[in-house]
Amino acid sequence: MSRIVIKLDEHTFVSPDRIDQITKRIINEKNKGVDVVVVVPYIHLIDEKLRQYAYTLSEKPTQREIDSIRSTNTQIASSLLSIALNKNGFQAISLTGWQAGISTVTPNRNVLIDHIESEKVNNYLKTGVIPIIAGGQGVDQENNITLLGEGGPETTAVGVAVAIGAERVDIYTNAVGVFTADPKIVKTAKKIKQISYDEMLELSLLGSKIIHPRAVELAKKFNMPLNVCSSIEDVAGTLIKGELEMERNLIVRGVAYETDIIRLTVGYESYGHASLASLFTTLAENHINVDIIVQAVIDGVKPTVSFSIEKEVFAEAISVLETNKKQLGFGFADFEVGLAKVSIVGSGMASNPGVAARMFDRLKNENIQVKMVSTSEIKVSVVVPQDDMVRAANALHDEFNLVEELV
Amino acid sequence: MSRIVIKLDEHTFVSPDRIDQITKRIINEKNKGVDVVVVVPYIHLIDEKLRQYAYTLSEKPTQREIDSIRSTNTQIASSLLSIALNKNGFQAISLTGWQAGISTVTPNRNVLIDHIESEKVNNYLKTGVIPIIAGGQGVDQENNITLLGEGGPETTAVGVAVAIGAERVDIYTNAVGVFTADPKIVKTAKKIKQISYDEMLELSLLGSKIIHPRAVELAKKFNMPLNVCSSIEDVAGTLIKGELEMERNLIVRGVAYETDIIRLTVGYESYGHASLASLFTTLAENHINVDIIVQAVIDGVKPTVSFSIEKEVFAEAISVLETNKKQLGFGFADFEVGLAKVSIVGSGMASNPGVAARMFDRLKNENIQVKMVSTSEIKVSVVVPQDDMVRAANALHDEFNLVEELV
Structure with missing residues (x-):
């Protein structure tokens, strides 16, 4: 049976x-x-x-x-x-x-x-x-x-x-499945019928609270299909599995977002002082999760490294930096609050060059400033002002045709 | 250690x-x-x-x-x-x-x-x-x-x-030990320094809520001393153990009582119909605990058997008797409510004949009617009208000198 x-x-x-x-x-x-x-x-x-x-x-x-x-x-x-x-x-x-x-x-x-x-x-x-x-x-x-x-x-x-x-x-x-975006902020969001483990992993890691990435990873390892569905209505949900029938048609499968992102910037007097390894090792040892990292190396300008963290660990991060300032060798530290992360996810991306460019182009047309960027095989994340987050998510949802019944 | x-x-x-x-x-x-x-x-x-x-x-x-x-x-x-x-x-x-x-x-x-x-x-x-x-x-x-x-x-x-x-x-x-009687109803009650397992067992079975008889039985089996003491004050409590040093001086160690006792009486047309075994087996099968049993066999009078039960099982007991009336062969059933049980306990009793007689004598002098009697090696229990219970307990506490510092 x-x-x-x-x-x-x-x-x-x-x-x-x-x-x-x-x-x-x-x-x-x-x-x-x-x-x-x-x-x-x-x-x-x-x-x-x-x-x-x-x-x-x-x-x-x-x-x-x-x-x-x-x-x-x-x-x-x-x-x-x-x-x-x-x-x-x-x-x-x-x-x-x-x-x-x-x-x-x-x-x-x-x-x-x-x-x-x-x-x-x-x-x-x-x-x-x-x-x-x-x-x-x-x-x-x-x-x-x-x-x-x-x-x-x-x-x-x-x-x-x-x-x-x-x-x-x-x-x-309490949702009826996985959506192309959070229906609370993108009204045209659609339920996704099937999604791959990797795509779901990215969506989970990027703030979709529907299923924890850890469970998706385990399911991926043993190729165990997951069916995300409503606990109230008995209707079809979203099937998460390895091979998707209609995958190749789709470049972007979903838009995710995360609020209350803080950007920390650390500046060094010279290249000789900058050790990214010791900086991020120290943060990791103090259990501070760092997300996007951007290193700016521009001739004639003092080197800086920026990274994004969640609001919850802000005070702790500042304290760790203060305590280890001398040992880490940086000259100054700065931060910017009121940011959010918006990401597009889709395993078709790897074989479709230009997805990131199309994303930046659309955001530029919408007059939304991109503060940080991070890319992987199947996602592109940007950090934008939190006030522009909803607009950015809707624009990207529209840009990649997620409003149509393709998913 | x-x-x-x-x-x-x-x-x-x-x-x-x-x-x-x-x-x-x-x-x-x-x-x-x-x-x-x-x-x-x-x-x-x-x-x-x-x-x-x-x-x-x-x-x-x-x-x-x-x-x-x-x-x-x-x-x-x-x-x-x-x-x-x-x-x-x-x-x-x-x-x-x-x-x-x-x-x-x-x-x-x-x-x-x-x-x-x-x-x-x-x-x-x-x-x-x-x-x-x-x-x-x-x-x-x-x-x-x-x-x-x-x-x-x-x-x-x-x-x-x-x-x-x-x-x-x-x-x-929440008590400071085991008492010669419940201090709530017998003002002169004293804390007992030492008591034997058997005496404590009788006191527990007779309504003392301090320790469950089951635990006392297990302690007796393995001769494990129990020290009953206050959880609030750190003062000496009552030691329950096998051999007591001062035991032989004491006939009665404590007075116990139980309220809300009901006496049920079942009457038979003739001796041929009366089967105590089937009556009490039927009750036991229906999980009705019977305490004192008194069988009256008087020439020229129809045989009856009375037994005491707790108020909680009264309705169930009546129902069981009704259902099995024919099979059990009794002619009529009657009951009396508003009764209480008062008991004296002490392992010195076995070697001191006349303790029960002294108890009945004192109760008679106090004008307290004894409805049922039950005796064991180390206790005598009587069922009396509940209105007389406090008086009976105090009288017996006085009768057996428990008011003095002997215990």
Whole structure:
């Protein structure tokens, strides 16, 4: 019997009515004659209160205890869903990370899935039971409860799907799929029918919150199709997979954006002082994620290097630069706030030269100033004034014909 | 290094301040040079809300899922305490039932501890860590999370103490120890310094809520001393153990009571119809606990059997009798409400004939009508009108000299 994994979204658990609705969706799938495994997300609603309580006891609670506390929300949610399915006459059983045989490792600060013993889930499936797995959690070698962190529940869903040989993962979200742009700012945005892992990865990394890049990466590695669809309406969503039938027609598949970008600029007295390696190593060691990097080397002008960071790490970044100023050898530091990043993504780009030029041309015609640029095989990102962001996104959406039903 | 197990009470977790207080108590014990293991109770405050939510989803949620949901409260509480201890510079680590190696079996409806793999707790103790165990939970052979039910956390504390060879279990409560009677109704009640397992068992079974009889039974089996003391004040409590130094001086150690007792009476047409076995088997099969049983066999009078039950099961008991009237062969059923049970307990009783007679005499002098009587080796219970209960308890407390500092 073919198998699917359904990853739920947090909105499923806001009320008993919503749980009832999802129960019917799951039963529908089951009645199609497939084996179903359900993965439950983090429930941040309860989570936050417990976190606050923990922090009244200590300013620095250990990660181990915070993980143990936070794992309970998803555990409770899985049991509630299991109860709702039982009531409808279906055998369902909640499984925590360790009960589902999910082992994790923590090579650095990030908790990763090491392996999944699929035997238990397989055994439940064989006897017609619907396993409801608490997503985003597992146990390490010492049987400590661990949380997979951001994107954890999706990653559990993909990992379990691979382990049990499922044919796809349905990612239920509060959107109805992946769009050519955020419909909130680009009114003509369209739902994308199919998209490649790489394109989805870029969109995720560029701010699309629908699915965490980590889960897309895992799916890509094992070629596991992901179906992003609405948790409310039972309509076709967006299929993320390896090979797309209509890919070659399309140069650009989507427009993404990210707000509250800050540009930091560091200037050196001379080339001899400038060591990009030590600058970015120092920032990385202090866990400051740097996105776009631009180095200006102009004759007769002192060398500078600019890089973009997110607003959240601004204070920390400034402090790190101050502390290490002497050692890093730079003469001055400056910053610019009120910026945003707008990107175009599409795997057809690599074989279509001139896409970036067309992008800059359109932005120039729209009188939008480009502050920084970054390109990859399948995307071009520009940093623009945040006030122009919506206009830029709409213009690019129009420029690359995403308004038509091609996607 | 000698070891103790501390079982906390629920009041510890009502506020961060209380958690801080308990943290200091635990550190005090640790600083005396003993290894400390802490066992955390059920936290009913949070529990109830989740139960209600579960019951909105289904009228009959499975025990498995309810247990999984309810286990999380104690898990969270252990992590919180662990965080508070860490903050004070002590290594502490929370352990769920399965992490602490507690395996359970469910031979009938009751979940029991099967065995405890003490290796993990031992390893933590050897490295100076304070294990904080979530009480009243474990896992069965299929790795399902199970709750031990009523008295579970105390039972975990005793079980773990036995497994790791602790010298005693400190039971923290909101009382300062075990009293000769409930101080709320007998003003002259005194704290008991030492009491035997059997006496404590009788007191527990007779309504003293301080410690569940199940935990006392387990402690008796392995001769594990229990020290019942206040969770607020650090003063001497009551020591429960096997051999008492001053036992032979004391006939009666305490007076216990239970309110809201109902007497049911079933009458038969003739001796041929009366089968006590089938009557009480039927009641037991329907999970109705019967306490005192009195059979009246008087020549020339139709045979009757009376038994006492708690108010909570009254409706169910009547329904069971109605349904099985024909099969059980009785002619009529009657009941009397508004009764209470008053008991005297003391292991000196067995070797002191006439204790029951002295009890009846005193009650007669007080004009208190005795409706039913039950005796064992170490206790005598009488059922009296509930309106006379407080008077009866005080009279007996006085009669057996419990007002003096003998206990």
